[in-house]
Amino acid sequence: MRWIVRSGLILIALTAVRAAVRSSPPPPLPVPAASSIVIPVAGACLDHVRSEFNDWRGNHRHHALDILAPRGTPVVAATDGRIRKLLTSRAGGLTIYEFDPTQTLVYYYAHLDHYAAGLQEGDEVRAGDVIGYVGTTGNAPPNTPHLHFAIGVLPPGKQWWKGQAIDPYPILRDHGVAAEAGPIAR
Numbered sequence: 169m170r171w172i173v174r175s176g177l178i179l180i181a182l183t184a185v186r187a188a189v190r191s192s193p194p195p196p197l198p199v200p201a202a203s204s205i206v207i208p209v210a211g212a213c214l215d216h217v218r219s220e221f222n223d224w225r226g227n228h229r230h231h232a233l234d235i236l237a238p239r240g241t242p243v244v245a246a247t248d249g250r251i252r253k254l255l256t257s258r259a260g261g262l263t264i265y266e267f268d269p270t271q272t273l274v275y276y277y278a279h280l281d282h283y284a285a286g287l288q289e290g291d292e293v294r295a296g297d298v299i300g301y302v303g304t305t306g307n308a309p310p311n312t313p314h315l316h317f318a319i320g321v322l323p324p325g326k327q328w329w330k331g332q333a334i335d336p337y338p339i340l341r342d343h344g345v346a347a348e349a350g351p352i353a354r
């Protein structure tokens with residue numbers, strides 16, 4: 169009989185916890201440490217960009233923002249930070265992973281045509297610094313050059329590949345400032 173009472177109590181406790189979890193507001197969106205973030209493509213504005221964070225791309229969610237721009241348009245660091253990883257992957261092509269100074273967020277730039285000259289892992293960058301150029305490397309359509317831009321919340325271990333994606337669109341829309349237009353590299 170006692171076990172029935174005990175399991176009943178456990179059930180009640182679990183239900184209470186579940187209800188509390190359900191009713192608690194979602195955690196606040198981590199916003200980049202700086203009060204502003206730079207739109208990471210020179211000369212780009214967001215007027216014709218829409219959130220496509222939850223769009224399906226094949227069998228996975230997009231979890232990023234695509235910013236269309238002519239091939240060779242400078243890609244700039246969205247925030248102050250450090251170049252954590254330069255990686256060439258099948259899907260992303262030429263990519264950059266940048267950590268913010270507090271290592272809270274990881275910024276991901278993909279399909280680059282090429283990197284900024286001399287760019288290396290470990291480099292410190294300032295928001296607005298040119299780090300690469302728009303292209304179609306990886307699985308981007310050859311006739312649609314764009315920057316695939318993602319922001320992730322880093323796990324406690326700070327693995328650069330394990331950021332939990334958050335939607336860059338509202339962050340750029342609410343906080344983004346335009347990057348200065350630089351020369352287009354051919």
Ligand SMILES: [Zn+2]
Pocket residue numbers: 230232233234315316317
């Ligand atoms: Zn994309």
